[in-house]
Amino acid sequence: MQRVQRSAVSHPGPLSIPARHMAQVSDRKHHKEPAHARGGARHAKFRFDKKPKLPDTRLKDGEEGAGVTDRRETILAMVRQQGRVRAEDMARVLNTSVQTIRKDLRALEAEGQITRFHGGAVPRAGRDYIDYEVRRAIAAPQKRAIGRAAIERIPRGATVFVNAGTTTEAAVRAIQPGSGLTVIADNVNLANIIRKIDGVTTMIAGGKVRAADGAVVGATAVAFLDQFRADYALIGAAAIGREGALLDFDLDEAMVVRAMIRNAGRVAVLADSGKFGATAAVRIGDMRDAWALVTDRCPGGVRRLCQSAGVEVVETAAATLPRAVDRSA
Numbered sequence: 001m002q003r004v005q006r007s008a009v010s011h012p013g014p015l016s017i018p019a020r021h022m023a024q025v026s027d028r029k030h031h032k033e034p035a036h037a038r039g040g041a042r043h044a045k046f047r048f049d050k051k052p053k054l055p056d057t058r059l060k061d062g063e064e065g066a067g068v069t070d071r072r073e074t075i076l077a078m079v080r081q082q083g084r085v086r087a088e089d090m091a092r093v094l095n096t097s098v099q100t101i102r103k104d105l106r107a108l109e110a111e112g113q114i115t116r117f118h119g120g121a122v123p124r125a126g127r128d129y130i131d132y133e134v135r136r137a138i139a140a141p142q143k144r145a146i147g148r149a150a151i152e153r154i155p156r157g158a159t160v161f162v163n164a165g166t167t168t169e170a171a172v173r174a175i176q177p178g179s180g181l182t183v184i185a186d187n188v189n190l191a192n193i194i195r196k197i198d199g200v201t202t203m204i205a206g207g208k209v210r211a212a213d214g215a216v217v218g219a220t221a222v223a224f225l226d227q228f229r230a231d232y233a234l235i236g237a238a239a240i241g242r243e244g245a246l247l248d249f250d251l252d253e254a255m256v257v258r259a260m261i262r263n264a265g266r267v268a269v270l271a272d273s274g275k276f277g278a279t280a281a282v283r284i285g286d287m288r289d290a291w292a293l294v295t296d297r298c299p300g301g302v303r304r305l306c307q308s309a310g311v312e313v314v315e316t317a318a319a320t321l322p323r324a325v326d327r328s329a
Contacts, residue, residue: 163236
């Protein structure tokens with residue numbers, strides 16, 4: 001077997017490097033590169049289980065900006081969903097001050113979105129019909145008190161017009177069995193409530209039924225009501241203007257309510273305080289022509305208007321409706 005001989009490898013002598021390159025090599029030898037240039041990703045320590053701390057971009061109370069718009073949209077949604085909301089509750093939910101909420105409520109009222117009351121807000125009447133179930137929840141305790149106060153002063157055996165509405169619904173729910181009332185309604189839901197009360201006669205106008213709340217509207221209903229002369233009319237309104245106008249937003253329903261008013265001996269207007277100062281397009285009557293106004297809280301301007309016209313003002317917490325003569329005696 002032939003042995004392979006390794007050849008010796010000769011090494012060259014020292015390299016001859018120009019002086020200008022020697023200076024560069026020396027600089028590199030003593031220069032320390034930054035971590036990211038030396039594979040810093042391999043040496044740096046990262047904590048992926050810890051969220052980075054971001055700057056606090058929340059607006060302070062009173063500041064303007066996109067946060068104000070978001071907050072006011074939230075307030076508007078709360079009012080529309082819950083019906084009646086207090087400023088303290090909104091401040092607690094939104095983690096801000098009551099003063100800021102009040103400022104937001106003033107702005108939303110100026111835009112026609114809501115109606116403020118002392119300490120909170122309700123949806124603005126007069127923009128459109130809010131869902132009936134939502135309207136029923138708005139100021140529900142106040143409506144129950146208003147309804148009871150009105151019905152307690154209607155004498156036994158009387159004939160009563162009742163128009164469609166959540167406050168007038170509270171009134172018919174307060175009717176006692178055996179009262180001998182004849183109730184003429186323009187709403188299928190109201191008629192369905194009344195028919196279950198013993199000793200009460202129920203009548204309902206004919207015509208087109210509005211899907212939103214069961215109100216019977218149109219010329220046929222008007223012709224039906226014109227056949228009667230009722231002792232009383234319990235009338236609710238979508239809004240009450242500062243000048244005393246009783247307002248609604250449906251022309252067909254307004255025709256029906258006008259028929260009730262002109263065919264009734266006495267008219268009681270039933271309205272919670274959220275209706276005052278609101279607006280709607282259609283006029284159904286005037287507060288000056290009423291027998292009584294039953295409400296939870298009456299603004300000073302409306303009170304003065306009623307006093308000048310001889311209209312009894314009833315605030316349910318402190319007053320009573322003028323008592324009528326019991327015609328069944």
